[in-house]
Amino acid sequence: MPDRPHTAGAPTREQRVSRTFVALADSLVADFDIAEFLDLLTTGAVDLLSVAAAGVILRGPDGHLEVLSSTSRQADLLEQFAVQADNGPCIDCVRTGMPVTCADLEVQGKRWPRYTAGAQACGFRCAHAVPMRLRGQTIGVLSLLGTEPGALDEERLGLGQALADVATIAILQHRAVEHGDRLSTQLQTALDSRIVIEQAKGILAQRGTLTMDESFTALRGYARAHGQRLAVVASSVVAGSADLDAILIPGPRGSDRA
Known part of the structure; x- marks a missing residue:
């Protein structure tokens, strides 16, 4: 060639x-x-x-x-x-x-x-x-x-390998950045959810005269009983669209016994 x-x-x-x-x-x-x-x-x-x-x-x-x-x-x-x-x-x-x-x-x-x-x-x-x-x-x-x-020849094979090596490093770097971005997004989502859940616990604790642990038990029990994600229920509590009385009802519908 x-x-x-x-x-x-x-x-x-x-x-x-x-x-x-x-x-x-x-x-x-x-x-x-x-x-x-x-x-x-x-x-x-x-x-x-x-x-x-x-x-x-x-x-x-x-x-x-x-x-x-x-x-x-x-x-x-x-x-x-x-x-x-x-x-x-x-x-x-x-x-x-x-x-x-x-x-x-x-x-x-x-x-x-x-x-x-x-x-x-x-x-x-x-x-x-x-x-x-x-x-x-x-x-x-x-x-x-x-x-x-x-x-x-050896020279062209070596140059071809050098091109492939540069491409490999670039692609792996790109994948690492994408993976890092996904991890960062997941971490931020987890942090945001935790904040919302803490806010919802405070609202329920005040409404039902409960401790924070008791309000969390009620929140979690309601989410499980209704097949909803905990963060979604917490967000509805914070947004004012949730039925707080329904969440605070003790027993099978409103507690961890659900």
Whole structure:
């Protein structure tokens, strides 16, 4: 896979490498758009590694593989087929966490008969897969496809791995932030609910001349008896829309004996 010739005024390969990594880094600074980021990754891989097409397959939270980005319709069809058939260099790469290369599918593709047939139907003659992994965790694969037989030399394989590594770090960071945001939201919701419940306990304690513990028992018993969330009943008490007398009724309907 020879590098494209350099013409006067055209950026050198080193400049293109630098610009690709800068573009990937810049996409992380603003609001992170994973679709845009993966598009930059795959188009950059095609440009820098002199392949015909590239794609990204990621492992979702449920463990299933999904095709998230492809530089051409034919590449997308092949990647989707690989996932459905559970066959191909990309699938082996995800399983092992190691690069998988096939310079000539017609000669070396017998280990992936279904994938090889699909690749040839889509016009691809070679396929290479670079793992997207970090500290033993493989989250996906960067697939590199060629329309002519050809190997990836050590330099291009290393550059492909560097692109995949940058993408892996970015995606895991994004997932960590999202997870952190969910935890923060859950914590804030829990804190807000606690405040509302304390306010409702105070209102019930005053209305029924009860201790705070007794008012909480009444509040909780009513919520359980009526199949409602405690925070929802407490909110209705604070908002003034609840039937306080019904909540304060002792016995099966208004206490923990419900």
